[in-house]
Amino acid sequence: MGWLDWPLAVAGAASSLYLLVFFDEIFIRRVGFPQPIDYIIGMIGIIMVLEATRRTMGETLAVIGAAALMYAIFGPLLPGDLAHRGYGIVRLVEHLYLGTEGIYGIALGVVATFVFHFVLFGVLAQASGLGQLFIDLASIVAGRYTGGPAKVSVVSSGFFGMISGSPVANTVTTGAFTIPLMISKGFSPRFAAATEASASCGGQVTPPIMGAAAFVMTEMLGVPYNELILIAIIPAAFHYLATLYMVHLEARRLGLSGMDRDAIPQFRDVLVRSWHLFIPLIVMVTMLLMKFTPFLAAFWGIVLTILCSYIPMVMQALGLGSRMDRASALTPRRLTRALETGAQQSIAITAACACVGFILGVTTLTGMGFKFAGVVLDSAGALGVWITALDPLGVLQQNSVTLFFALIFVAMACILMGAGLPTTPTYIILAAIAAPALQQLGVPLLATHFFVFYYGVLADITPPVALAAYAASGISRSDPMQTGMTAFRLSMGKALVPMMFIYAPVLLFIDFTVYDFALALSSGVLSIVALSVAYIGFFQAPVQRWEKWVLSLAGLVLVAHDLLAVGLAGAVVAAILLRNAARARSDAARAGASPSRRAPP
Known part of the structure; x- marks a missing residue:
């Protein structure tokens, strides 16, 4: 100092x-x-x-x-x-x-009461060996498949995200193992770092311990935290599905294999060695679901993490648990x-x-928030009038077009704000000044906040302030700015997911019915597939340029919560993918039938 x-x-x-x-x-x-x-x-x-x-x-x-x-x-x-x-x-x-509306407002109050204790729990859990346990489990689950190290990166980031809402901490912890492994298997240093950074951002939307923004959301909405972690399951699943599928396509495009068999740990050995590390996490999740306060759940999580770290020493002193890791003791x-x-x-x-x-x-x-809302509504309304006037068949409705452009404007504001700020400040600011605009268009308040929150998650991989991407690039020794751009591109597969929350709030369990939920879930998965194939440019064979444009448009249409639109767009996506698969088989058959040529001396 x-x-x-x-x-x-x-x-x-x-x-x-x-x-x-x-x-x-x-x-x-x-x-x-x-x-x-x-x-x-x-x-x-x-x-x-x-x-x-x-x-x-x-x-x-x-x-x-x-x-x-x-x-x-x-x-x-x-x-x-x-x-x-x-x-x-x-x-x-x-x-x-x-x-109480300035420095000592809701945001700082949440940090002082909830966030600090969950951050402390995550650090203690990592120090006791829970991070390595998650990496071992991810290797068992995904290591043997195509592009295994990259998939291990995504799965382990999802596991670690359950105890840490910090993208940077997630990146550094799991990336120290997965990034060198990805590079050794053929991924470029830039893509390896971008994969880890993109996957690690999901920790902020992964229950049960989400990022600081989630705790702020509970205070702003008045929604109990135990309900919020249930609502966040589908958004988190979409995040990791999109990242995992894009990584899979990239590995297929490069022809990369999985991890070596001897590098994948045995599940029995991992469980015998580290079973005691699950106890604090299970107790804490149970307390949250039983509607105990997050503060109390974090307290007992911290206490049990410290106590359970000594179980291997006690077991070995009693002549038991010889295979347990004594190094986990805090x-x-x-x-x-x-x-x-x-x-x-x-x-x-x-x-x-x-x-x-x-x-x-x-x-x-x-009153700046009301002014921003007014500008968004006026601009979106003017575009809505102009677009509907160009529709000779009268298919488009002005309210729907106005809502669509309002969503585009707010999404752009989130991405631009995220280019300079981390997730939590981005969410808090946009929730205060942008959410009122969407609420005036009849969007449920919970869906509005998740819309802003989900786009804000991209902040840590949005250059020029892409903290998670910069942390990953330090491990891979790649260019930080290029790594951030690649990580942002890898996250484009889930760029339309927040739109689904608006058009299909049933994904957030708002007005839940089985039919609406099944339709929204299937259309969401198909939209992620279409966009991922379009952005990577590969399915089973390289995707042609016009196919990329059609897949992108179909992925956009799939957001609409309408059976006819979903059916037509889904048929288009299926036709292009089947055509691509047939072309891949034809190319493989032609390559197998062609006579081999001796290389010149």
């Missing part, structure tokens, strides 16, 4: 401790009448949040937070719909520092190191959520 870090640390701590030590004086005895010292300490707190965000998350989010403050102050000088009455520094500090030194790592991993998300409080506070203070 430099000489400047100590006074900054004291100033940052003092700005929070001031509210605790003088709580009664500020919020009870003279509530509504702040004193100059309150504003001074509040200004120091705001500056410290910006500096902490700059150090932990980079300059992008800090600049956006500062721009929000400038927007609140200089509103009268702005043109058109951006203008507002303007607020002085004193009013702004009072709103952001002394209120000794005082390893426990201290894990606690330190958990605190460090929480710093970045804490600073980010505090800085996002500036944006949310300014949004509520200036």
Whole structure:
């Protein structure tokens, strides 16, 4: 630490401790009448949040937070719909520092109560050997198939995502094993790193422990967390299905084989060695499903992780469990190191959520959210009128076209915002300013938030701020920007999945019926297949250019929750895939029938 870090640390701590030590004086005895010292300490707190965000998350989010403050102050000088009455520094500090819609809002409250404890549980579980257990299980499940190491990467990332909502932690943990293995089997370093980064982002939508954004969503929607993890099952399944299938097609295109048989562990050996590591996870999931609070479930998960790590030592001391791994014990030194790592991993998300409080506070203070919603609705409505006027048959309805373009605009905003911010800030900001626009078009609130959340998940693989892709490129020694672009391309197979939540909210168990759910599920899987084949350009043989365009269009139509549209688009996809398969068989037969030619000396 430099000489400047100590006074900054004291100033940052003092700005929070001031509210605790003088709580009664500020919020009870003279509530509504702040004193100059309150504003001074509040200004120091705001500056410290910006500096902490700059150090932990980079300059992008800090600049956006500062721009929000400038927007609140200089509103009268702005043109058109951006203008507002303007607020002085004193009013702004009072709103952001002394209120509950700024720094100390929902986002920071969720981090302090839920997110920190689940991050700590994930770190302790990893330190006790659960990460390696997931890699072994993934190798058993997927290692022997075509492109085995890449599929192991996807499956192990899914397993590890169950205990860690951090894409970067997921990438580093599983990627240290899977990325070198993929490269050794013929994948390029760039594609290997991109595969790991794309798969690792799914941890934020994978129950039971999702990312910080999921905990914020429970507070914003008022939906119990045990219900949210059940709702998130289908989105998580679609995420991994899309990534897994694109990896499969790429492996088929390159003609890559699976892992060597002797490199795949035996299930019995893995279970005998590491069965005790499942106990904390099972207990925690059971408590969540039994409607205990996430805080209590995480607490017992942490306690049991520490206690169960000593089971191998106890068993071996009793003359049992000789094959169990004693290295999993969280000794005082390893426990201290894990606690330190958990605190460090929480710093970045804490600073980010505090800085996002500036944006949310300014949004509520200036009405920026309503203005954004109005712009989206007006633009989508104008396009809807124009498109329906060009429809001579009257097939298109203006409301449907308006909704479609509104979804496109919000999706573009999510992707652009995600190009500079991580997932959680992206979700919080867009949920506050974009979700109201979709809600006015009759979209269920839960579907709206999942729409924004799912697109926000792409933030960690969206250049230029693609943190998961950069972490993976460090392992593979590939170009970070190219790795991020490849990871983003690998995620395009699931780009239309959020649209399905809007047109078929039954996937989120809204107005559930078996028929609607089966139709939505089948059309969603077929859409992922069509888009994956189109983007990879290979099925059983190379896909022609016009086939790519038709498959992309059919994948778009499959999003519609309509039996006729799904049937026609599904028939088109099936016809192209069957044609491709027939062409592959014909090429193989022709190659087998052609006489072999002796190579020239």
